[in-house]
C-alpha cells in the first residue's frame with residue numbers, strides 16, 4: 001500500500017503538455033467511459049467512441065490514429081488484424097480495469113497527471129486562473145476546448161492519490177477491489 005501523503009508530496013498537476021509520440025494512445029469503447037477519463041487524468045491521449053459505431057469503423061480508427069482499442073467486447077477480437085490493436089479487458093470495475101491494463105501494457109498511471117482535460121482529451125494550457133474560486137490554489141491549467149479550469153483542489157488531489165495507488169498495485173501485481181473515487 002502506498003502512503004497517500006507520499007503521493008501528495010509530489011506536484012499534483014503534471015507538466016502542461018504531457019506525452020510524446022512514443023506514448024501509447026487509446027480509443028475506449030463507450031462501456032469504458034470511466035476508464036477513459038482515468039486514462040486522461042493520467043495524461044494519456046484517449047478518445048472515446050461515438051454511439052453506435054460499427055466494429056469495423058472502430059478498428060479502422062484505431063489503426064489510422066495508432067491507438068489501442070480498449071473494450072470488454074470479445075467479438076472485436078475476431079476481426080482480422082485485431083490481435084495487435086485490440087485490448088479486451090476482463091475486469092468489470094474501473095479500478096480493476098486500471099490494474100489489468102497497467103499489467104498488460106506496463107502503463108504508468110502517474111505518466112503526466114492532469115495534463116489533459118478529463119472531458120475533451122485536449123492538452124491543458126497554463127492559465128492565470130481568472131474566474132477560479134477564491135480559495136483555490138495554483139498552478140492553474142485550462143482546457144482550450146471547453147475552458148474548464150483545473151487546479152490543485154481536493155478532487156484533483158484525491159484522484160492523483162488514486163492514480164498513485166494503481167501505479168503501486170500494478171507494479172506489485174495486485175488487484176484492488178475497492179473503488180474510492182468515482183468520476
Ligand SMILES: [Zn+2]
Pocket residue numbers: 117118119120121122143144145146147148
Ligand atoms: Zn475540455
